[in-house]
Amino acid sequence: MTDPTQAGLRESATFDRATIAGIQRAAETGVYDIRGWGAKRAVPHFDDLLLLGASMSRYPLEGYRERCDTDVVLGDRHARNPLHLDIPVTIAGMSFGALSAQAKEALGRGATEVGTSTTTGDGGMTPEERGQSKNLVYQYLPSRYGMNPDDLRSADAIEIVLGQGAKPGGGGMLLGQKISDRVAGMRTLPAGIDQRSACRHPDWTGPDDLTIKILELREITDWQKPIYIKVGATRTYYDVKLAVAAGADVVVVDGMQGGTAATQEVFIEHVGIPTLAAIPQAVQALAELGLHRKVQLIVSGGIRTGADVAKAMALGADAVAIGTAALIALGDNHPRYADEYAKIGSAPGYYDDYQDGRDPAGITTQDPELSARLDPVEGGRRVANYLRVLTLEAQTLARACGKAHLRNLEPEDLVALTIEAAAMARVPLAGTSWIPGQGF
Amino acid sequence: MCGIVGLHLKNPALQPELGRLFVPMIEAMTSRGPDSAGLALYDDTGMHVVKDVGLPRDICAAHDIASRSGYQAVGHTRMATESAITPEHAHPFTPAPGLALVHNGSFSNHASVRRNLAFDGITCTTDNDSEVAARFIGREIARGADLEDAMRMVLKEFDGFFTLLVTTATQFAVLRDSFACKPAVIAETTDYVAMASEYHALAELPGITDARIVEPEPERVYAWSR
Numbered sequence: 001m002t003d004p005t006q007a008g009l010r011e012s013a014t015f016d017r018a019t020i021a022g023i024q025r026a027a028e029t030g031v032y033d034i035r036g037w038g039a040k041r042a043v044p045h046f047d048d049l050l051l052l053g054a055s056m057s058r059y060p061l062e063g064y065r066e067r068c069d070t071d072v073v074l075g076d077r078h079a080r081n082p083l084h085l086d087i088p089v090t091i092a093g094m095s096f097g098a099l100s101a102q103a104k105e106a107l108g109r110g111a112t113e114v115g116t117s118t119t120t121g122d123g124g125m126t127p128e129e130r131g132q133s134k135n136l137v138y139q140y141l142p143s144r145y146g147m148n149p150d151d152l153r154s155a156d157a158i159e160i161v162l163g164q165g166a167k168p169g170g171g172g173m174l175l176g177q178k179i180s181d182r183v184a185g186m187r188t189l190p191a192g193i194d195q196r197s198a199c200r201h202p203d204w205t206g207p208d209d210l211t212i213k214i215l216e217l218r219e220i221t222d223w224q225k226p227i228y229i230k231v232g233a234t235r236t237y238y239d240v241k242l243a244v245a246a247g248a249d250v251v252v253v254d255g256m257q258g259g260t261a262a263t264q265e266v267f268i269e270h271v272g273i274p275t276l277a278a279i280p281q282a283v284q285a286l287a288e289l290g291l292h293r294k295v296q297l298i299v300s301g302g303i304r305t306g307a308d309v310a311k312a313m314a315l316g317a318d319a320v321a322i323g324t325a326a327l328i329a330l331g332d333n334h335p336r337y338a339d340e341y342a343k344i345g346s347a348p349g350y351y352d353d354y355q356d357g358r359d360p361a362g363i364t365t366q367d368p369e370l371s372a373r374l375d376p377v378e379g380g381r382r383v384a385n386y387l388r389v390l391t392l393e394a395q396t397l398a399r400a401c402g403k404a405h406l407r408n409l410e411p412e413d414l415v416a417l418t419i420e421a422a423a424m425a426r427v428p429l430a431g432t433s434w435i436p437g438q439g440f
Numbered sequence: 441m442c443g444i445v446g447l448h449l450k451n452p453a454l455q456p457e458l459g460r461l462f463v464p465m466i467e468a469m470t471s472r473g474p475d476s477a478g479l480a481l482y483d484d485t486g487m488h489v490v491k492d493v494g495l496p497r498d499i500c501a502a503h504d505i506a507s508r509s510g511y512q513a514v515g516h517t518r519m520a521t522e523s524a525i526t527p528e529h530a531h532p533f534t535p536a537p538g539l540a541l542v543h544n545g546s547f548s549n550h551a552s553v554r555r556n557l558a559f560d561g562i563t564c565t566t567d568n569d570s571e572v573a574a575r576f577i578g579r580e581i582a583r584g585a586d587l588e589d590a591m592r593m594v595l596k597e598f599d600g601f602f603t604l605l606v607t608t609a610t611q612f613a614v615l616r617d618s619f620a621c622k623p624a625v626i627a628e629t630t631d632y633v634a635m636a637s638e639y640h641a642l643a644e645l646p647g648i649t650d651a652r653i654v655e656p657e658p659e660r661v662y663a664w665s666r
Contacts, residue, residue, distance in 0.1 A: 057521040058546050059601050059621070066619060290559050402548035404618065408599035412551040 022265070033265040034173065036354025036364060038166050038257045038301065038324060043274040045257070045302055046311040048421030049414050050430060053400040061399035068395040069405040072319050074117075074296050075157055075226020075249035078218070082226050082249070083135050083157055085319070086115025087391045088406060089309055091383075092254075092300050092323035093139045093159060093230070095121025097174050097183040098261030098354065099327075100371035101128050102379065103363045106330055108133035109376060110383025114391070119159060119321070122172040122197055124186045125151045132380070137228065140217070142171060143197035145187040149220050157250075158217055159228040160210070162201075162239075165258030165301045168232025168272045172197035173262040178357040180366040207242040214247040228252050233278035233301065234271070240285035244295050252321065253282050255301025259324040261364060262355030275301035275312075277424035280411075283316030293318060293407070306393020313394070314409035315425060322390075329386035330379045331361040442531070442544040443469025443517040443637045444624075446605045447645075448612035448664055451631040452511070455483075459508035461645060465634070466496045466515035468641035472544075473517025476530040480540035482609060483510035487538050491530040511666065514607050516542040523568045533574035538609035541577060543570035544637055545622045548600035573598060577606060587611045591661045603656075605635055613663040620658035627651040633664050 004011075011017065025033065054060040061068060076082040091111050096104050098121060105128040111118040117135035124146015130136055138155030140147065152158060163169060174183075174195045184191035204213050214227055229243040230252035243251045255275025260268065279299055286292040299312045300321035312320050324332075335348040340360035346353060354364035362373035398406050401413045415430040416422035422429045423436035445465040449455055458481065466479060477499050478491030488510075490503045496517055500506065516531035523529050532540040547553075550569035557564070557575055564571045573594060580590035587608055594604070594615065603622040604615045614635050616624055627634045627642050629651045634642050642648055656662055 054548075058548055061619070287555065287559065292555075402546070402600055404599050408549040408552070410549055410552045 034175070034262050034355050035265055035268070035352045036259065036261050036263075037268070037352035038259040039269050039272075040352075041269055043256065044276050044418065044421040044424050045274065046276065046308045048276070048417045049311050049425060049427065050417060051307075051310065051314070051397055051401055052413050052415060053397075054402045058402045060402055061404060063396065063399055066399070067404055068399045070391055070395060072296070072407065074298070074319065075228070077249040077291075077295050078247065079157075079224060079226040079249050080222075081156075081224045083117055085117060085135065087387060088313065088317075088319035088394075089303070089387055089390050090116050090137075090298065090319055090321045091118035091326055092258070092321035093119035093121045093137070093161065094261065094323055094327075095123035095172070095174075096126045096129065096186070097121070097123040097178060097366070099363060100365055100374065101126055101182075102371050102374045102376045103327075103330060104129045105132050105376035106374060106379025107326060107383060108136070109380025110326075110329075110387060111135070113380060113384035114387045116387065117156065120155075122161075123174075123183065124148075125155070126186075128376070130154060132376070139230075141197065142199065142201045143187075143195075144202070145189075145197070152217065152220055152225075155225060157226040157228060158221065159230050159252065160214070160217075160248075161230045163232035163254075164230070164260065165232045165254030165256050165272050165275070166260035167263045167267045168234045169199060170263065170267050170271075171199040173355070175262060175355050175357070178355070178366045183366055207246040210246040226250055228298070230254060232256075232258070232271075233273045233275065236273070236278045236281035237285045240282045240297075241289065244286070244289055244291060248295060250296045250298060251282065251286075252298040252300065253278050254321075255299070257302030258300050259327075260354075274424065275299060276315075276421060279312060279315040279317060280424070280426040286316075292316060306390045306395075307397060309390055309394040310397040310406070310409055311414060313406055314413050315411055315427075318407065325386070326383055327363055329383050330363050330374065331382070332359070332363050334361060337361055442519055442542075443472030443641070444515070444531075444542040444544050444603065444605050444635070445469055445637070445641050446512075446514040446542070446607065446612060446614075446635040448512045448607075448633040448666070449631065450633070450666070454631055455511050456509045458483075458510040458513055459504075459506045462513045462515065463500045463506045464644045465636060465641045466500065466517065468643075469515075469517040469637060470496055472637060473519045475520050475525045476518045476527065477516065478518075478530040478532055478542075479505065479513060479515035480532045480534060480607065481505070481508055481510045482512040482538075482607070483508070487534065487540065487609065489532065489534050489540070491527045491532070493525055493527060493530070512607060512612060514540050514542050514605055521546055523566060526566075529566050529568050531570060533568070533571045535571070535575045535578035536581065539574070539578055539581065539606070541570065541574035541604060541606045543573060544603045544624075545601035545617070547573065547598050547602065549598065550600075553597055569600075573602070573604065581608075587613050588661045588663045591615045591663075595659055603637070611663055611665050613661055614656050615661050616656050616658050618658045620656070624656050626654050626656055626662060628654075
């Protein structure tokens with residue numbers, strides 16, 4: 001096909017080809033688009049920040065001889081058995097149902113191999129996942145799918161999910177084509193029928209009632225398990241303050257780039273704030289309470305590299321969580337499936353139809369033949385490798401900044417490349433002392 | 441780059457000589473810190489602090505340090521890194537009565553510790569990283585820690601490179617970070633304990649050839665009390 005721009009044709013910035021295709025699809029079908037992945041639009045992100053390495057006024061650490069520790073304790077505010085992870089990169093909540101049992105097992109294997117945690121999702125805890133995960137965080141969601149006290153007690157931490165970055169204010173979604181008998185059984189709902197989870201918890205609204213719910217969960221688990229509260233990033237400053245007031249040991253903040261297995265496109269792209277903008281709000285809330293690094297902050301939404309890990313921690317996160325990146329490590333969007341992606345109207349690098357259950361990589365599917373393509377042991381090895389690289393990269397950058405521990409990275413180690421990023425991250429524009437919004 | 445020196449007299453007979461013994465020590469560190477200098481002298485009336493920009497020789501002469509008596513002295517010559525060259529930015533930092541800290545090195549997380557101290561109502565008067573350590577130790581002592589424990593807490597709280605010499609009215613303590621890159625040497629005789637960034641600052645002390653000389657190990661608090 002010849003390039004239309006070579007013929008002098010001009011594409012509209014407002015009505016670009018994806019927008020036109022969306023209108024055409026809506027007109028054809030009369031239903032809104034549902035897809036997986038997170039926000040695809042460009043938003044200010046960690047790439048817009050740079051680290052100030054040491055040279056004369058600060059001293060860097062030697063990469064192969066001098067230590068740069070990476071461990072993190074999560075949940076020691078109230079829980080008797082906080083998690084002590086070897087690395088500050090965790091696996092975010094993704095449900096069995098959204099993912100195959102093999103994928104869930106692979107994530108558990110990978111996380112365990114490098115000493116970090118993995119997380120269940122909307123749909124309960126599978127034996128494969130529990131069995132292969134040394135540190136398993138159990139999500140407690142509005143749907144209560146698969147929720148039972150035995151699984152609460154067998155978890156290593158409990159994450160009360162109020163929302164996620166891809167859809168703050170919205171509930172989970174699992175379309176009928178992915179609801180196998182096993183998935184249906186765990187959720188005590190019929191197979192093959194679309195499931196739309198509630199957007200808020202059925203038995204409490206607001207932090208006052210949540211305080212009571214948390215006490216209930218602590219009683220059920222004998223005050224042993226850390227309790228996280230996860231929020232999608234919107235009014236993060238207030239949400240973090242209220243999460244702390246309700247009794248959280250750990251707050252998880254998921255930015256708008258955070259992924260989903262199935263959500264309305266309009267929701268993914270138009271609700272929530274970027275991860276970069278959420279972290280300083282969360283840290284401000286914790287610092288004002290005197291609880292920064294005492295109530296730990298886990299940040300997710302667009303973490304891809306060790307640079308992202310280092311920058312998130314420099315802004316004040318205690319740890320990060322990865323979801324989309326972990327799926328890519330497992331094989332999602334791999335070029336080896338190019339022909340099969342083409343058959344379902346997609347391509348490597350573009351595939352986001354996780355809701356559809358026809359994932360050629362066998363990750364976001366319940367189809368027995370497709371899901372058999374993912375070997376949990378090999379998948380676990382790939383996830384572990386990726387987590388190791390993230391950690392080594394973050395250590396490389398922290399050592400360059402003179403830090404013997406990743407947690408000692410601080411906002412003063414960062415500058416911004418753009419005014420937008422400077423304003424959101426509350427760090428100076430590179431080469432200046434100007435932080436937009438904080439005077440001149 | 442900075443130079444630090446300290447002299448803790450065990451033998452009361454040497455007390456009239458404190459200034460005379462100490463001035464050559466701090467002057468020997470001029471090359472490590474030509475921007476500014478400061479010292480704290482301890483005698484029976486308390487701690488006396490002198491800080492100014494310029495060379496140690498001139499500062500000591502202006503205040504006739506050589507004629508001073510006392511039982512303990514610490515000094516610092518400064519080559520500024522990230523904060524201004526003013527008398528206020530010079531060491532020692534003295535955040536509480538009797539407490540003095542001198543530092544050679546550079547903390548890499550002082551902004552975070554500074555924020556934590558501010559939450560407790562403890563504000564620094566300069567943007568100097570060493571002041572943060574001084575105020576941190578001051579807070580821990582105010583909370584009931586002894587000096588040695590407070591310095592061990594520095595190891596947990598602070599990142600970066602440091603050789604610290606911290607004194608109170610009764611104690612004299614040295615600590616190096618885990619990398620121990622910033623130099624330090626301690627000499628001890630029956631008459632005194634002396635510490636310096638480089639040995640030649642100690643070379644004129646009486647009986648130095650018979651002193652027990654050690655290079656302080658990383659992450660170990662060396663402390664003496666009177």
